[in-house]
Amino acid sequence: MEVIPKQFWEGVEQFNSGQFYACHDTLEALWMEASEPDKTFYQGVLQIAVGLYHFGNQNWRGAAILLGEGNNRLRRYPEVYSGIDVDELLDKSLTVLKTIQMAKPEELALLKLGEDENLPLPKIVRSA
Helix, strand or coil, X not given: CCCCXXXXXXXXXXXXXXXXXXXXXXXXXXXXXXXXXXXXXXHHHHHHHHHHHHHHCCCHHHHHHHHHHHHXXXXXXXXXXXXXXXXXXXXXXXXXXXXXXHCCHHHHCCCCCCCECCECCCCCCECC
């Protein structure tokens, strides 16, 4: 595994502060240049960020698709990868995905990411 570039950590800060579109832009540039296994890792994080961006815009279908794809990519990685607690990110983003999938249409508009204890805002956490 190569050294994680500074740009990745910028993307992490953007993600964790809810700037999902900015995170997408930052990580997309890295993803396009990266080689495996980092390439798929960046793509998974990127897709989760875009899924959360769609969630914020109440694009439920887009959110569910991208959260699902991002989770499927990250599921292949060990619980800690590149200093990131992958399991923590997967756990929280899967909670968001399942909530979208199980909510009735009239309930979706009421969902508030991070404001409800049952719907925590996913964060990218450095492993201890």
